[in-house]
Amino acid sequence: MAAETLKDRKNGAVPKDTSAAGAEPSADRTVRKNVAGPSEGALLAKSMLMFAALVAALAGVVALALQHDPKTKAAVVDFFPEEVVIAVEDATGLSLLTRGGFKRESKSVYSQDTKREPSVQFTVHFNGDGLSEGLSKSSADYPGLDALIRDACLALPEILSKVTNGDEKAAVQVCEPELGAKLFTDRGRRVLSFFDIEDGQRTYVVPQGLNFVWPLAKVGSVWHPDSVESPVPGKPIALRQLSMSPRVFTVENFMSPDEMDAILEHNRELLKPSEVGFAGWRDKTRTSSTAWDFHSWAARKVQKRSFDLLGMEFQSDMADAVQVLRYNLTEWYKPHTDWFAEKAYDGHDPKVNNGTNRFATVFLYLTDVEEGGHTVFPLSKTHEGYNGEQLVKPGTERTAGYIAQSDAEWVCNTSSTALRSEPKAGNAVLFYSQEADGSLDKLSLHGGCPVIKGTKYSANVWIWNRPKPRKDQAKDGKPANSNGIEMRFHNARGEAVELFWDDGSDKGVFQVVLGPGEYSPMTTYHGHSFFARVKGGTERIFSFTANDKDKGKEKIATIN
Ligand SMILES: O=C(O)CCC(=O)C(=O)O
Ligand SMILES: [Fe+2]
Structure with missing residues (x-):
């Protein structure tokens, strides 16, 4: 049986060639302006665009400008192909003056001029863990960031052993920054040097092989991620935590009206009943219509933004095409998991031999819905408004992806206290199919409740934890759709x-x-x-x- 068989069953039509992704959208070039004053940063970014060589000269200019104070000196302390950081040394030591340019991709390198980085105090927590006290660290104690990452990661042996299934040798490897262990701030920014950490900030160590997951705060908490820019000026993207387990967030202001229109325009005529192959017949577990969007500029842009939101580098082989859905009156999608439990391809378990599976879903609401059409999470017991009721038959959560019909109906019923995310145009709901240590999350069971009034247009952006299995890795060796x-x-x-x-x-x-x-x-x-x-x-x-x-x-x- 081919991997696509499972996709057919779980998620509707499967495109012939998921690698046929079409033209890449122009990269989202983000000016990082959290540190510099906006005018300095923007000015600098412009200069860099014109002549990279100007960078050095600029530092000189800044230095000159500061010459009136004999105690200050300026130097380019961090220079990437796309970004420059200029620091000013004054009587209190090195402090950051300005930074501009575009997202950098390379690893942190320190200045040739001065190897000193700012002295900051912060805490290091394990990936996704927003609740523990964390380890208190000072950059002054470390010769560089790599040493800190290694040390902080190895200092959390209990959690680490969950990641490596108790293998101590593996623990040393997964904590090695050279091999891919990383550090993130609590705003989803990858930490590439101590300049990226603010004094007193929480940071999260992400061992090699894992991806950053948004740490848990209190249900109802709202914050603005640094990892992603809003498409709507004046309306910042906000993450609002809906549940601890499964890990679910509303993403406010995730798409612009133009982007939503473009996705709808591109796909409206292409929508087909979600289960393919049998004209006139609909699987009763899924009655919506589906179109796969590989090409539209807007889908590609939102897909790339979803990677940014997750603090991940965009990689086309780590995403499915954007799956656009239409639900007419009464149509629904019975609760299921987005990850593949079945062994249709080698390595479906992310924790075994670098396995890969769906990691997170950014589910896009492309229109408002007059009534109904909520996304429901029947196994959440950690959301606001949950009153302790028995939402599903005991034992259901032990069978990933299964829920009795009567339970499915109950959790969509407005008198139950199940977690339901409201479809609101421009927003998305982000949920993780995997836990922070890479294990598949059975509690991520979710579904689309019936539309009671109006029409619901929405879309799935699926992101995998590693490149997806190739079609020729299907268990029976048969390529997809052969x-x-x-x-x-x-x-x-x-x-x-x-x-x-x-x-x-x-x-x-x-x-x-x-x-x-x-x-x-x-x-x-x-x-x-x-x-x-x-x-x-x-x-x-x-x-x-x-x-x-x-x-x-x-x-x-x-x-x-
Ligand atoms: O329609 C919804 O709210 C959820 C749909 C869904 O879970 C899916 O398409 O995989
Ligand atoms: Fe789903």
């Missing part, structure tokens, strides 16, 4: 069943849980066999082998 057999399994029994791909082993390869009456679409190939068991049972109650003669037909395999 002329497979499109079919559906139907559970006609009154109890939930588990479907397995028969790989010849006793256990088989788990595919999906089918509740009573449920269907699951599947792309498979001639000769491939499947079997089913009653959920939790051991006996095989059904078997099926795909046959090429079923190609192009509405093949349904009924489990009864």
Whole structure:
């Protein structure tokens, strides 16, 4: 079975070639102006654009300008292809005067002129952990940032051992900045030198192999990330924490009206029922319509902004195409996880052998919805307004991606206290499919509640923790969409069943849980066999082998 089969089932139509991403948008060139006064920074940035060589001269100019005070000296202390930092040394030591230019990509390098960095006090916490006290550090105690990162990372052995599954050798490696251990501020800025840290700030160490996740504060807290620029002047992007577990945030002011219009314009005519292959038939777990947007400038721009939001470098092979959705009246998407639990490709577990899976979803609200259409998180018990009620049947959370129909209906019901994120044009909801240590988060179960009034347009930006598996890594070696057999399994029994791909082993390869009456679409190939068991049972109650003669037909395999 190909990896795409699972995408088909979970998320609708699968594009033929996810690498066919089209023209890259022009890079979001962000002038960093948090340190310098805006006018100095902007001026400097302009100068640099014209002549990089001017940089050195500029430092001289600044130095000259300051000559009236004999105690001050200026020097270029940090020079990247796209950024310059000029520091002024005065009686109190080195203090930063100005910084301008564009995002840098290289590692921190220190000045040739002066190796001194500012002396700052700050705390270091582990990735994602906004709740502990953290380790108190002073830049003055370290010869450089790398030494600090290594030391702070290794000083958190208990958390570290979760990341490395207790492997001490691995712990030394994942804490090594040369190999990729990083430090971030509590505003999502990658720390490349001590200049990036403000006195008293919290910072987060991210071991090699992991990505930064937004640390948890108090539910209801709001902050403005440094990692991303607002597309709407005067309306800064704000992160509002909705839940601790799963890790969910509203992202306010994430898109401009022009961007939303452009995405809608580009995709309106392309929307098709979310499950492909069978004209006129809709899987009842997902009734929306879908279009995959590889090309529109706006989708690419918002996708890139989503990487910025997450503090990650944009990499096209770490994202799916933007998936645009339309929900008409009563349409919905039953709760599910966005990550792939099934072993459709080698290495679906991010914690094993550099595995990769979906890491985070930035779910875009492209229109307001008059009523309904909320994104619901049925397993959250850490949000405002939750009253302790039993939202889903006990045990559901042990079966990733499964929820009983009646529970799904209940959590969308306005009288339940489940966490629901309101669809509001221009906003997004950010949630993580993985925990800060790289494990898949079963509690990230979520769905789109039925639209009660109006139409909901929205879109998924999916970001993976590492480059996605190549199609030829699918378990059966068959590349995607290689002329497979499109079919559906139907559970006609009154109890939930588990479907397995028969790989010849006793256990088989788990595919999906089918509740009573449920269907699951599947792309498979001639000769491939499947079997089913009653959920939790051991006996095989059904078997099926795909046959090429079923190609192009509405093949349904009924489990009864
Ligand atoms: O429509 C929503 O609010 C959520 C949709 C969703 O979870 C998905 O498309 O994967
Ligand atoms: Fe989803």
